[in-house]
Amino acid sequence: MTLLLKGARPYGEDAVDILVKDGVIAAIGESLSTTADTIDATGLVVLPGLVDLHTHLREPGREDTETVLTGSRAAALGGFTAVHAMANTDPVADTAGVVEQVWRLGNDAGLVDVVPVGAVTVGLGGEQLAELGAMADSAARVRVFSDDGKCVSDPALMRRALEYVKALDGVVAQHAEEPRLPVGAQMPGGARSARLGLTGWPAVAEEAIIARDVLLAEHVGARLHVCHVSTAGSVELIRWAKSRGVQVTAEVTPHHLLLTDAQAEGYDATFKVNPPLRTAEDVAALRAGLADGTIDAVATDHAPHAGEDKECEWSAARPGMLGLEQALSVVVDTMVDTGLLTWREVADRMSVRPAQIGRLAGQGRPIAVGEPANLVLLDPSARAVVDPAALASKSRNSPYAGRELPARVVHTLLRGELSVLDGKVQK
Amino acid sequence: MRRHLLESADLDRSDATLVLDTAAQIESALAGREVKKLPTLRGRTVVNLFFEDSTRTRISFELAAKRLSADVINFSAKGSSVSKGESLKDTALTLEAMGADGIVVRHGSSGAPHRLATWVAGSVVNAGDGTHEHPTQALLDAYTIRQRLGRLEGVKVVITGDVLHSRVARSNVWLLHTLGAEVTLVAPPTLLPVGVGSWPVRVSYDLDAVLPQADVVMMLRVQAERMNASFFPSAREYSRRYGLDATRMAKLGDDAIVMHPGPMNRGMEIAADVADSPRSTIVEQVGNGVSVRMAVLYLLLGGPA
Amino acid sequence: MVLHEPQPSTLTDAVPGSTSGQPLLTADDVTRVVDRMAHQLIERAAGSTTTGDGLADLVLVGIPTRGAPLARRLAARIEAFTGTAVDVGTVDITLYRDDLRTRGVRALEDTRLPDAGIDGRLVVLVDDVLFSGRSVRAALDGLRDVGRPRAVQLAVLVDRGHRELPIKADFVGKNVPTSRTQQVRVRLAEVDGEDGVTVTDA
Numbered sequence: 001m002t003l004l005l006k007g008a009r010p011y012g013e014d015a016v017d018i019l020v021k022d023g024v025i026a027a028i029g030e031s032l033s034t035t036a037d038t039i040d041a042t043g044l045v046v047l048p049g050l051v052d053l054h055t056h057l058r059e060p061g062r063e064d065t066e067t068v069l070t071g072s073r074a075a076a077l078g079g080f081t082a083v084h085a086m087a088n089t090d091p092v093a094d095t096a097g098v099v100e101q102v103w104r105l106g107n108d109a110g111l112v113d114v115v116p117v118g119a120v121t122v123g124l125g126g127e128q129l130a131e132l133g134a135m136a137d138s139a140a141r142v143r144v145f146s147d148d149g150k151c152v153s154d155p156a157l158m159r160r161a162l163e164y165v166k167a168l169d170g171v172v173a174q175h176a177e178e179p180r181l182p183v184g185a186q187m188p189g190g191a192r193s194a195r196l197g198l199t200g201w202p203a204v205a206e207e208a209i210i211a212r213d214v215l216l217a218e219h220v221g222a223r224l225h226v227c228h229v230s231t232a233g234s235v236e237l238i239r240w241a242k243s244r245g246v247q248v249t250a251e252v253t254p255h256h257l258l259l260t261d262a263q264a265e266g267y268d269a270t271f272k273v274n275p276p277l278r279t280a281e282d283v284a285a286l287r288a289g290l291a292d293g294t295i296d297a298v299a300t301d302h303a304p305h306a307g308e309d310k311e312c313e314w315s316a317a318r319p320g321m322l323g324l325e326q327a328l329s330v331v332v333d334t335m336v337d338t339g340l341l342t343w344r345e346v347a348d349r350m351s352v353r354p355a356q357i358g359r360l361a362g363q364g365r366p367i368a369v370g371e372p373a374n375l376v377l378l379d380p381s382a383r384a385v386v387d388p389a390a391l392a393s394k395s396r397n398s399p400y401a402g403r404e405l406p407a408r409v410v411h412t413l414l415r416g417e418l419s420v421l422d423g424k425v426q427k
Numbered sequence: 428m429r430r431h432l433l434e435s436a437d438l439d440r441s442d443a444t445l446v447l448d449t450a451a452q453i454e455s456a457l458a459g460r461e462v463k464k465l466p467t468l469r470g471r472t473v474v475n476l477f478f479e480d481s482t483r484t485r486i487s488f489e490l491a492a493k494r495l496s497a498d499v500i501n502f503s504a505k506g507s508s509v510s511k512g513e514s515l516k517d518t519a520l521t522l523e524a525m526g527a528d529g530i531v532v533r534h535g536s537s538g539a540p541h542r543l544a545t546w547v548a549g550s551v552v553n554a555g556d557g558t559h560e561h562p563t564q565a566l567l568d569a570y571t572i573r574q575r576l577g578r579l580e581g582v583k584v585v586i587t588g589d590v591l592h593s594r595v596a597r598s599n600v601w602l603l604h605t606l607g608a609e610v611t612l613v614a615p616p617t618l619l620p621v622g623v624g625s626w627p628v629r630v631s632y633d634l635d636a637v638l639p640q641a642d643v644v645m646m647l648r649v650q651a652e653r654m655n656a657s658f659f660p661s662a663r664e665y666s667r668r669y670g671l672d673a674t675r676m677a678k679l680g681d682d683a684i685v686m687h688p689g690p691m692n693r694g695m696e697i698a699a700d701v702a703d704s705p706r707s708t709i710v711e712q713v714g715n716g717v718s719v720r721m722a723v724l725y726l727l728l729g730g731p732a
Numbered sequence: 733m734v735l736h737e738p739q740p741s742t743l744t745d746a747v748p749g750s751t752s753g754q755p756l757l758t759a760d761d762v763t764r765v766v767d768r769m770a771h772q773l774i775e776r777a778a779g780s781t782t783t784g785d786g787l788a789d790l791v792l793v794g795i796p797t798r799g800a801p802l803a804r805r806l807a808a809r810i811e812a813f814t815g816t817a818v819d820v821g822t823v824d825i826t827l828y829r830d831d832l833r834t835r836g837v838r839a840l841e842d843t844r845l846p847d848a849g850i851d852g853r854l855v856v857l858v859d860d861v862l863f864s865g866r867s868v869r870a871a872l873d874g875l876r877d878v879g880r881p882r883a884v885q886l887a888v889l890v891d892r893g894h895r896e897l898p899i900k901a902d903f904v905g906k907n908v909p910t911s912r913t914q915q916v917r918v919r920l921a922e923v924d925g926e927d928g929v930t931v932t933d934a
Contacts, residue, residue, distance in 0.1 A: 194622030195436065197537035197559030197597060202621065266545075267538025311516050313536035315557065445839060452840035456824060462877040467827040495827075725827070729837035 001416055002026075002036035008046040008377055010367045012343035018046065020373040023416035028369055039421075041377055044410055047347045049081025049374035050328065051354040051363050053144065053173070053251055054227060054299035056320065057083075057114070059105060060098070061090025065395045066304035068105035068114055073392040073427070074302070074324040075112045076419035079376035079409040082113035082355070082363045083302075083324070087124070088149040094119035094130035096138035103140035111419045111427055115358060118142040120161050120172060124150050129161060136168040143359040146173035148227055149274075151209055153179050158213060162222035169359055171249075173225040174213055176234070177275065181205035190279065192261045198314060201276050203231040210234050214241035214248050225357055226250040228301050230275040232285030239294045249357050251299035252286050254323055254330035255399055259283075263399070269310045269317030270397050273303070290349060291340040297354040300327045304395030322398045325391055328378065329405035336380075337406060362415070373416040382408035392425060430727055431544045431551040435562040435602035443605055447570050449722035450715070457494075468497035471728050474527040476518070476543075477554070478504040478534045483689060484554050484564075487713070488531045491720035497529070497728070515539060519546040529728045532556070550727040558592050564688050565598035567719040569606055571708050572643055574715070575684050580607035585637050587613040587669055588647025588696055591620050591658075595688045596647055600626055611637050614669065617658045618649075634669055638678040645686040646671055646697045662695060672698040676706065684708050753917065753932030756908060762889070762920075762927040765905035766802070769887060770809035772903050776885075777854065787816045789882070791855050794822045795871050796841035798860040801922035802889060806858060819846035823857075823878070828870035843874075850879040856903070860918040862888040865899035890929060892916050 005018040010028075017032035018025060018041075052075065058066035066074075068085070075083045085102050087093035093102060099116035106114020118135035122128045124147045135142040145165055152158045152174060161172050181202060193200045210226055214237065217224035229235060229250045241248045255273060260280050263271035271277060289295040303320025310317050331350065335341040341349065355364025365371040386400040412420035419426055435443070457463050473492040475485050485501065492499045502522070515534075522530060529550045532540045537557030544551040555561040573579050584603055590596045590612050603610050604627040611629040612619065623630055631637050638644065649669075651662055659665045671685065679685075685697075685706045693699045702709060757765065777786035787810065794803030800822040807818040824841040826832075857871050868886060875884060887903035892910040906929075910916060913934040921927050 191622035191625035194620030194626070195597065197557050197594060199558070200621055267541040268545075269542075308514055308516075312514055313534065313539045313542060315536040316515075449840050452824065452842065453827075456827070456840070456843035460878055464877070465827045466873065467832065726837055729832045731833055731836060 002034060003413075003416065003418070004032060004034040004036065004038045005041045005046065005377065006038055008041035008044050010046050011347060012045045012380070015042070018367070020413065020416045023373055025367065025369050025371050025373050028367070039411065041411070043379065043381070044377040045343055045380050046367060046375055046377045047079075047343065048351040048364055048367060049376050049412065049414065050079045050350045051358065051360060052080050052083040052300050052302070052324065052327070053225070053297055053354045053358060054148070054253075054301045055083040055085055055324065056088070056301070056303045057085045057102070058304055059089065060101065065306050066393060068102060069109045070392060070394045071302070071304070071324070072106065072109040072111040072114060073425045074322075076412050076414070076425050077392050077409060077423070078324040078326070079328050079378060079412055080112050080324065081374040081376070081412065081414045081419075082115055082358075082360055084115045084117050084144055084358055086148050087117045087119040087146060092119050092123050093117065094122050094124070096131065096134040096140075099135050099140040099142050100138050109427065111425065112414060113360070113363065115144075115360065116140045116142055117144045117146050117148070117173070120145045120147045120152050121157065126150060126152060126154060126157065129157070129164065132161075132165055132170065133168060136170060143168065143170045144173050144225070144357070145170055146175065146227065148173065148175045151175050151177045151179055153209070155212060155216065159216050159220060162217055162224060163220045166222050171223040171225045171357060173227050174209065175227050176206045176209035176213065177201075178205045178208050181208070190261070192264065196264060196267070198264065201274075203233050203278070203282075206231055206275055207233040207237055210237045214238070214246050217248055218244065218246045221247075223247045223249070228253050228256065228275055228299070229286065229289070229295055230256050230278050230282065232282050235285045235289035235294055239289070242294065249296040249353070250294070251297045251354075252290055252295045253301045254298060254327045255321055256286055257283065257290070257298070257334040258330050259399060264314075267314045269312060269314050270321065270399055270401070272314060272317045272319050273301075273321050274319035287334060287338070287340055290335065296349065297357065298327060298331055298350050299354065300324050304393050305397045307396065310397050320397070322391065322393050322395060325393065326386060326398065326400050326405060328376075328409060329407045330400070332380065332407040333405055373413050375413045376409060377411040379408045379410050380406065382406070384408060431540075432562055432723055432727060433540050433544060433551065433553050434560040435565045435598040435605070436560070438562070438602060438605060440605050443566070443569070443602060446566055446719065446722050446726065447573060449726060450570055450718040453721050453725070454718040464494050464496060466496050467725055467729055468492065468495040471497045471528040472526055473497045473499050473529040473531060473724065473728070474522050475499065475501045476522065476530050476532045477502070478532075478539070479555070481533050481555065483713070484533060487716040488552075488554060488720050491717050491724055494717070495721055495724055497724065500527075515542065516546055519543050523547045523549065528732060529724060552723060552727065555594055557594065558597075559594055560598045561594040562598045562602070563716070563720055563723060564595050565602040566723070567712055567716040568599055568645065568686060568688070569602055570715050570719050571686065571712050572608070572684070574711070575708060576642060576682065579603070582608040582642045583611070583640055584608050584643040584645060585611045585613055585634075585641040586645045586647065587634055587671070589618045589649045589653060589658075590614050590623070590647065591618045592653070593647050599645065600628055604628070611641075613637060615659055615665075618653070635675065635678065638675060639680065641679060642683050643686060644671060644679065644683065648688070648690065648692060649696045651692075651695070666695055670696050670698065671701050673700050676701050676704065679706070686712060688712070753930035755928065756890075756916070756931050757906065757929035759927035762929065765889065766805050767809055769903050769905055770806050770813060773806065773856065773887065774810055774814055776902075786854070787814060787818055789854050791819045791821060791846060791850055791853050791881075793845070793850075793855055793857050793871075793875070794820070795857060795859040795867060796822055796824050798918055798920050798923055799858045800842070801920050802860060803858040806887070819848060821845040821850075823871055823874045825867055825870035825874055828873045830866060830870065845878060850875065850881045852880070852882050855881040855884045856887050857884060858887045860889045860920070861916050862886070862891045862899075862901050862904075863894055863916075865895045865897035868899050869897055889918060890916055
């Protein structure tokens, strides 16, 4: 297939024409012409296709809340060309069989590269290492391992996991939450949780694990990735570790860049998430950390949930919120419109670095001739109010419902094929 | 217009004073009468929706509603569809369909009354939610203090016990502050919330040090099972450091009163001879609870539906 | 929580703060009318008992807000004219009203009855304005719950007509023909700082 994108602005810079042919960028220049299809991309910013390190697609197990197909649609509409599917499915993705199943479902959907994450421990039980090598060697080529949703809290086991995946060129993505500190916790431990009577999930429960893990990673010379960093203290710890040369990378979610614990005031469980929404000071530190590169990547932690798991008491609700379709808009709102990131840096944090962390060869590449045509074109001047009913996800637990956000994904290309055209998913 | 009583934190001074004044008028209007019943809420339905056992609170609300001639339905979660897995929302919609004008809810989860209020058209009264609030308890406590001491402004109130897990403490902190009292919380640091520094209170770890200045000492129930979670080493040590016995009570000023929301652990946080002393308002608190809850039900349910 | 704000009764109050309108009774008129009503009460009470001194039997029960000071004034005048103190009380009718649903709840006022109670005695309800009669009905309901008087009678400063219930005053200070849309406003020094009655066209 051949496609000409007329007048697009790579990284928000000068407008050019981009000719896409056979899945790669064939030419970039002014006044290109073709007999094939042409898309008027005047005014649209073009970035490399986004890569999500942290997505819950819920299949297998909770197909009532999301499937690989519906999650792929949401991802494509959000401008993603690759997503990492977290391992906490039912059954858990802790064997080559399960990760290959998810990988195959992703291939069948064909809208984004669905890259399975393998569980670190059998059944996320935190006791015995899963067959990490088998998953790495499978068709799914797993490189990111995580018990996300649960912390690998046993320090000896965490050390072994960090060491073991070195042989696989893999990385352990840690859900940093010391399980014995936030017992039954629902909220950040602080003034607001004290008043609302919601048990605190204190920053120290996250920071203590990060501090331990960066020291372990340094000790064994392994790569460590920290999931959904949520506190100012965590940013400080990671900054310190990087300054020592520790091979640590970190991600922040769009919701932690935008929302604060003030959202819990009405006890609307849509805003219950793990780690919890924190204070405005934490949000500022996370934005600064993302801006200066201490935090490497934005990852959605897209977590679909059924209505009955959210329309209930706060304590009974499941934690998590949707993120794929609004991630880029939130980053534009919090980081671009505020002057904290350039478009090139957005590409770096949402595509280049996550692809490097996940060791995805064909993703996160520059917009240049000969590179795979994984691209997103967005209209930075558009603004829209988020309507959960209009989302492609099977679930409706968007924390942005009713909120006006900037920027709209107009087209997405996966290896030269349009997965999204004019805001409409193609499969 | 909002028509709920969800937390004392959002009662302003005039709201709170209106409730207390109304309770006082109701109490004096009913004093000495043979017919202790008013026709005010005739034809209105009040549902007591209790997901936790609390016989005393439920009875108090039931009596309050009946004295205002409302129809009262007691809906206990035990033995109902709730115990068969029905969600809070479905329960709410069921009660709504049955035409409940007011729902008095006790729930183990903080914020459950707030959620309920978004699903029903009737008024929701929080009768205790998790470790969040119990606003009518605070109102009846304030009423009792005002009745005994004649004022709330500047009254020094010491609240002692398991503040961390206490909805009574939270409701009292906000309401008493709103009404001008000075609150001091006394507890071992393990039983105070981490964010307590942002509350409009003083904090002390030493009960003996604060008793001589206190006008009111409010003792909170301390559950022995907290001991197992290492909040304190033993019941005996807790009682020795934070319990109110006759020796400690002797440090109080002449007019100071001793309160307890009940149910008491005699011998744990309060000694029997203290609970039964003339300083104790524990029995009055129960009676005042009915008047205050009548006032709340009248103000919330008496007007246009 | 936002509670219903107490509302002024539009039965007796004009536009809040308004002192304009047709003067119906001046302060002196009010004094004269109260004196006359006191005399009528003395006569009626004296003639209505078998035990001789009917005033001991009499209880003046004011309906708040302005019925309460009016009852106290009548008692004071009766004592001045006869040397006999008369029992006074108030009965707040708010919780007995039939218009809470439509007009909203309001703050309660005092209910206070004499220590001797009202059983077997002549209760005279006192109010400032008699209009629809609904306040009086509510007061009768309230009285029923607190005791069993020998008889209940009604004294009002102004009767403006337009009854909606079969209720008639036994003592009337002044009959005032009005239209339904007019507002009659009674002011008493104890509540309003001065005495007077005005009629306002709505």
